[in-house]
Amino acid sequence: MSNQITLENIDNVLKFSTLFSSQDCHLYDIQTEPLTLEPYAYSQEFKRFIDAIYAENFIIPFDWISWQQEANRFEANPELINLADISTIQKLFTSHVRQERFCSGRLAQLINNGHFLTILQRLQAIRADFILENTEKSQPKNIMQRIKIIQGDITQLQVDATVNAANSSLLGGGGVDGAIHRAAGRELLVECRQLGGCETGEAKITKGYNLPAKWVIHTVGPVWEGGNQNEDVLLANCYANSLALAVQYQIKTIAFPAISTGVYSFPMERACKIAVTTVTKFLENPNSLEQVIFVCFGQSAYNSYTQAMREVAET
Ligand code: ADP
16 A cells, blocks of 8 residues: 655654665766666665665556656756655656656656755654744744733624623623623624623623624623722623633633723722633633733723733732
């Protein structure tokens, strides 16, 4: 059975390349007759190289004769090899080794002029890219890099979900709630009517309708009553429950307004600290969300968020 060169077995092929190099293998030491079917009377290194390729079945069955022209094009333009993908490389590989059978000395020539080594170097580069890509994937972005603070109007953002600082009726109101309902259109209200309201600290989800965001997550922040009415915990719950709902809906990017800091009068700095702390804790799970955006309505909110980020980053 033939063996496609894959990212898993690429190492086997590369291992062969250590059997020779263009400088120190003397392929012409022993001359053979051209067109012999017994071409492997070259140097020992070369013989081992060819044997290994055959033993590992890296020669794939395909119409290499009609592909010869294509192979020649690569030979004439070595820089093309550096752009070739793994299956093209395999065809080149096969076509050169096959051709060797009928025209001995051909492969030796390709090795000597560096062409064959370029193919192996390309495989090496493909392998290196693969390893790099996978290392990046397995090391999720730093948590702080997944949080963004911006100034602007949350209704304009191209995100998967926009969070709405709603009231417990979920039927719209002033501030950011009003802005979101206006931008999403009446259908949002129609869907919200069916939700039966929402408790403080909880979150519910609807579609985004005319908003750029696909979803709206409605959460009800606590009204500030001096700080002894469990306000901090309830506000943290708003963020945690909204994020949990987002993950449930495979949402990757989400934008939060500064919940409770408007009509509900929660002190801005304190609210920002709770928001940033709760979100960073949540993002410790690498598979949670790609990006959380805190949307600030004005400079002072922006300053409070950046200050909170700094404080959390230092702890
Ligand atoms: P709450 O009743 O929870 O206090 P508000 O809507 O009154 O909600 O205010 C929450 C925060 O949202 C405030 O900081 C306010 O400045 C901000 N805000 C108001 N409109 C927008 C908007 N369009 N985009 C982003 N933030 C907004």
